[in-house]
Amino acid sequence: MKTAITELFNIEHPIIQGGMHYVGFAELAGAVSNAGGLGIITGLTQRTPELLAKEIARCHDLTDKPFGVNLTFLPSFSAPPYPEYIAAIREGGIKIVETAGRSPEQYMPALKAAGIKVIHKCTSVRHSLKAEQIGCDAVSVDGFECGGHPGEDDMPNMILLPRAAEELKIPFVASGGMADARSLVAALAMGAAGMNMGTRFMATKEAPVHDNVKNALVAASELDTRLVMRAIRNTERVLKNAGVDRLLDMVVGLIHDIPTVKELIDRIMADAERLIRNRLTGLLGAESRASLEVA
Amino acid sequence: MKTAITELFNIEHPIIQGGMHYVGFAELAGAVSNAGGLGIITGLTQRTPELLAKEIARCHDLTDKPFGVNLTFLPSFSAPPYPEYIAAIREGGIKIVETAGRSPEQYMPALKAAGIKVIHKCTSVRHSLKAEQIGCDAVSVDGFECGGHPGEDDMPNMILLPRAAEELKIPFVASGGMADARSLVAALAMGAAGMNMGTRFMATKEAPVHDNVKNALVAASELDTRLVMRAIRNTERVLKNAGVDRLLDMVVGLIHDIPTVKELIDRIMADAERLIRNRLTGLLGAESRASLEVA
Numbered sequence: 001m002k003t004a005i006t007e008l009f010n011i012e013h014p015i016i017q018g019g020m021h022y023v024g025f026a027e028l029a030g031a032v033s034n035a036g037g038l039g040i041i042t043g044l045t046q047r048t049p050e051l052l053a054k055e056i057a058r059c060h061d062l063t064d065k066p067f068g069v070n071l072t073f074l075p076s077f078s079a080p081p082y083p084e085y086i087a088a089i090r091e092g093g094i095k096i097v098e099t100a101g102r103s104p105e106q107y108m109p110a111l112k113a114a115g116i117k118v119i120h121k122c123t124s125v126r127h128s129l130k131a132e133q134i135g136c137d138a139v140s141v142d143g144f145e146c147g148g149h150p151g152e153d154d155m156p157n158m159i160l161l162p163r164a165a166e167e168l169k170i171p172f173v174a175s176g177g178m179a180d181a182r183s184l185v186a187a188l189a190m191g192a193a194g195m196n197m198g199t200r201f202m203a204t205k206e207a208p209v210h211d212n213v214k215n216a217l218v219a220a221s222e223l224d225t226r227l228v229m230r231a232i233r234n235t236e237r238v239l240k241n242a243g244v245d246r247l248l249d250m251v252v253g254l255i256h257d258i259p260t261v262k263e264l265i266d267r268i269m270a271d272a273e274r275l276i277r278n279r280l281t282g283l284l285g286a287e288s289r290a291s292l293e294v295a
Numbered sequence: 296m297k298t299a300i301t302e303l304f305n306i307e308h309p310i311i312q313g314g315m316h317y318v319g320f321a322e323l324a325g326a327v328s329n330a331g332g333l334g335i336i337t338g339l340t341q342r343t344p345e346l347l348a349k350e351i352a353r354c355h356d357l358t359d360k361p362f363g364v365n366l367t368f369l370p371s372f373s374a375p376p377y378p379e380y381i382a383a384i385r386e387g388g389i390k391i392v393e394t395a396g397r398s399p400e401q402y403m404p405a406l407k408a409a410g411i412k413v414i415h416k417c418t419s420v421r422h423s424l425k426a427e428q429i430g431c432d433a434v435s436v437d438g439f440e441c442g443g444h445p446g447e448d449d450m451p452n453m454i455l456l457p458r459a460a461e462e463l464k465i466p467f468v469a470s471g472g473m474a475d476a477r478s479l480v481a482a483l484a485m486g487a488a489g490m491n492m493g494t495r496f497m498a499t500k501e502a503p504v505h506d507n508v509k510n511a512l513v514a515a516s517e518l519d520t521r522l523v524m525r526a527i528r529n530t531e532r533v534l535k536n537a538g539v540d541r542l543l544d545m546v547v548g549l550i551h552d553i554p555t556v557k558e559l560i561d562r563i564m565a566d567a568e569r570l571i572r573n574r575l576t577g578l579l580g581a582e583s584r585a586s587l588e589v590a
Contacts, residue, residue: 001578143453156451158438158472158481159545165477177453182460186453186481188578189570250454275484276575283296283483284568 001269004171005194008117008138009096010066012036013269014194015184016119016140016173017201019070019098021045023209026055030062031206031261036269039067040098044074049084056092068096068119075102082107090114098140103127105134121175121196124155125163132170139168140196142175157187165191179254181271185280188272199251205260220252296564299466300489303412303433304391305361307331308564309489310479311414311435311468312496314365314393316340318504321350325357326501326556331564334362335393339369344379351387363391363414370397377402385409393435398422400429416470416491419450420458427465434463435491437470452482460486474549476566480575483567494546500555515547 003014015037017029022045029039041059046052052069059067069089073082086107089097097111100121104111111118112135119138120131128139141164143157155163157174164172174187175196187195202209203217259267298309310332312324317340324334336354341347347364354362364384368377381402384392392406395416399406406413407430414433415426423434436459438452450458452469459467469482470491482490497504498512554562 001580003578143451155545156438156453156472158452158478159548162475162477163548177451180457182457182485183453185484185575188575189480189484190477250450253454253458273579276571276579280480280483280571280575283298284571285296 001272003188003193005138005173008171009038009068011038013265014173014188015265015268016040016068016098016194016196018140018175018196018198019043019072019100020198020202023202023207024070025208026059026062028201028204028207028261029067030059031204032201032265033059033063033065033067035262035265036065037261037265038096039063041067041069043069043071043085043089044080049081049088052085053088053092056088056094060093066096067094068098069094070098070100071104071107072100073102073104073107083110086110086114090116099136103130103134104136108135119173123160125160125167128164128168128172132168136170138170138193139164139172140175141172141192142196143177157190161187161190161192177251179251181268181275183254184268184272185275200255200264201261203255203258204264205258214258217252217255218258220255296567298483298488300433300468303466304333304363306333308560309468309483310560310563311335311363311393311489311491313435313470313491313493314338314367314395315493315497318497318502319365320503321354321357323496323499323502323556324362325354326499327496327560328354328358328360328362330557330560331360332556332560333391334358336362336364338364338366338380338384339375344376344383347380348383348387351383351389355388361391362389363393364389365393365395366399366402367395368397368399368402378405381405381409385411394431398425398429399431403430414468418455420455420462423459423463423467427463431465433465433488434459434467435470436467436487437491438472452485456482456485456487472546474546476563476570478549479563479567480570495550495559496556498550498553499559500553509553512547512550513553515550 001014005014013036017032017037017040019040019042021042024040024042024045029041032039041055043052046055071085095115096117098119104118104120117137119140120136121140121142122128122131123142128141131139141160143155143160157176161174171193173194173196174192178195178197179200184195201207203214296309300309308331312327312332312335314335314337316337319335319337319340321336324336327334336350338347341350366380390410391412393414399413399415412432414435415431416435416437417423417426418437423436426434436455438450438455452471456469466488468489468491469487473490473492474495479490496502498509
């Protein structure tokens, strides 16, 4: 499948692995990129810029395909040494950075000077437009799926994605609650050029989380918040805030197995094609199908 | 477009007008049915069963096509005389009833004995399965789009629709936040067989609400809650609970004009076909498109 996102990042499939604290290590990022998606190393999971440089080098050993680094800009007094992290990213030959948290505006000159493409995670149309204005190449539109996240603008993807499509000139991917081909095709229908998938990748063979966590993700229904969160908190502490907790709460309802990353991505793309050409095209009347065939 | 819902209700397009208090009069229901959707008269907006009988007769004068009646089962001491309302529905020749609120279980025998098809509005997979079990013909799955509705199960459509598709045998339509072709195709991709659209129909020429309300719906962005709600409360009092308020809040961002009902429905269906056969099919690789053409 070709979209503005596969073209922008030179990847085969429009699936970006979301940056996940304590999960986005080289093993997972490499596996996602090898499978044709865009793997993402979580920058701040590496405690120092030197450790990030080593993690990037490890990922280069695992894949020849493009992968990116997530850099989250925190609103904290003792901010991490971002310029040094960016230096590690640049010197590691990384050409794609996913920024999150505060606006990346201050660091855009350094990133763009290194030829790095920037995709910024936003939870509103207003922030997405701001990201476009400061030179981001794409945005990851995070429709917080009823996550209880503070902030007035949080909107579910069913509203946020069409609104983003109306306003943005740069391409965007849908983020939040994405789990399978149905999520992907729905996001594409609403104007996104791909999806950012996080939690679903935790339930893959390659994800560096304990089997107990993976099994809890599979066993849980969308209503089993406490069970899942207890299992995850006690083992990996991958999730930090109430908003993400609530999101995880729901997407687990759509996770039913622990495939390899490649199996997962191949399945999503095959299912997405079937969804489009069998189910959706099949719903069109005979007249519409005929006009499609001659098109 | 043919789906399980167009077949079930013998309608041309898989678009159901949501029951709306003080909006779902014969004029709007008739216009929706004439345009090929399924118009719905809001039963309890008619203060007595006799008035409902008259409203049904008025709608029969406006359209020869199928239309339905919404019946909301309230948790109140002084419940409306539901058996009499059902008698008015039956004697009015109505063959489709949308139930909402409490479970319609108690009234299913009377409805089914009259050959009436029942579509029940549910906000969870669990309630949808219960509706299926008691004999409902379809459900309207209401993914409360971050509406702040009380109740543990409320989930956004991006999660709720795929989950419903996994569990239900009867067809379902997506409800909540539906506004245009993008909503429809996304819902179809996630397994729904159509959509239930409410607020969007308020901004049509035929909707029996004050022009100030329609203009407020068009002017407002998805962030202008208070403006819209003030305009609506002061003129029509169409919306009663905080949950619906919050939903309206968001869907207004996708309402940009006041077409006739027929213009709106024709546009949605034409856009939906284009979305499927141009945008979505166009994203597939040449190889996939070739296999589609020979299919």
